[in-house]
Amino acid sequence: MKILYFAWLRTRVGTAEETLTLPSNITEVGAMLSWLQGQSPKHESALADLSVVRVAVNQEYARAGDPVSDQDEVALFPPVTGG
Amino acid sequence: MKILYFAWLRTRVGTAEETLTLPSNITEVGAMLSWLQGQSPKHESALADLSVVRVAVNQEYARAGDPVSDQDEVALFPPVTGG
Amino acid sequence: MIRIQTEDFDPGQEIDGITRGRTDIGGIASFVGTVRDSDGDDGITAMTLEHYPGMTEKQLAALEDEARKRWSLLDCLIIHRVGRLVPGDRIVLVVTASSHRADALESCAFLIDWLKTKAPFWKKEENADGERWVEARAEDTDAANRWEIS
């Protein structure tokens, strides 16, 4: 699974992009986030407050109950501030 | 009293501007309009439907009960259509 | 700023003039009104804009004052053309600048809505059959009334 990080999530995790293997028993976005939090202290710290984390799966906004698989491109980022 | 006409009121009355002497017993816009209707058949026809006539006294919108005198500049015109 | 003129205007140049050298503006809203070649079924070949010199400037200045009272504006410009225009020609420009976009967007809509019902301009359209004075539209009054001004 390709995971992209943007803005301060990129800074805190310490990378813009990483490839991880999603366990096959994890099939929803919410469970994936819990699993990601356990990857390293940096992941845990960056993802400590999920209320300020937005998720996109294959470049579409996704919610906790939406499906996700190891073949997907997942992006994590803070609420957007463009315009 | 200087009276200005605009748009189709100008065309129907047949002049852009005229000077008339307002009788001293006429002191309100509504009474002035009735008096103006009696000035000629053209005035009567142009001012037949007062719902589509707007009045300005000294370049400010005025209503039937507003004061008017022989010293004022009065303008009559249809509802505006600019912009 | 208010301008009534027969000449055309350049929206880009006017927007640039308002923003150039300033670093306190966050948003600039603008509206350009242009002459359409049809109004319902009628093909329009030209249009003439008449106005009431003196009162027009007063009304537009009062509208600008009202907008500056209601919203926090850093600048405000209204240009309205008069005379004969053909389809595609620009008629009116409203530009508003503010620190925040909502003030700029709302005041721009307010100004053009009110200009359409308060400013003494009248349009005469020419088509294949001749010419006719444009009638005021109830929806313009409705649009203006939502701003609750008297």
Add this chain to the structure above:
Amino acid sequence: MIRIQTEDFDPGQEIDGITRGRTDIGGIASFVGTVRDSDGDDGITAMTLEHYPGMTEKQLAALEDEARKRWSLLDCLIIHRVGRLVPGDRIVLVVTASSHRADALESCAFLIDWLKTKAPFWKKEENADGERWVEARAEDTDAANRWEIS
């Protein structure tokens, strides 16, 4: 039309490009967002805009589709810059053209409100103390929510 670019844009040229040669447009609304030199108490010296290439284009195209569904538009343009900008620089341009002014004005406000809450752009501000990521504002979400989109 959607454009994401590092280069500046010319609002007047873009408006002209949309209107030139057309006689069916009655109104063109536009909004230009610019970098302010302060945000509350902080003096801002520069700002960097990051985005999510691919998703940004998809989101903006979806916003344009939604605007064209809700309003009768003859044209629609969104330009958003990315990279490092300084106070006074232009960030974003929205232009909408329609036969009637209400469609142009409302869709322009809709697009900029939604762009602020849906399009994956993030601002990092630099001031005398260093740099910080700009936090999303609740009032931007409120502004977007009044359009009742999900």
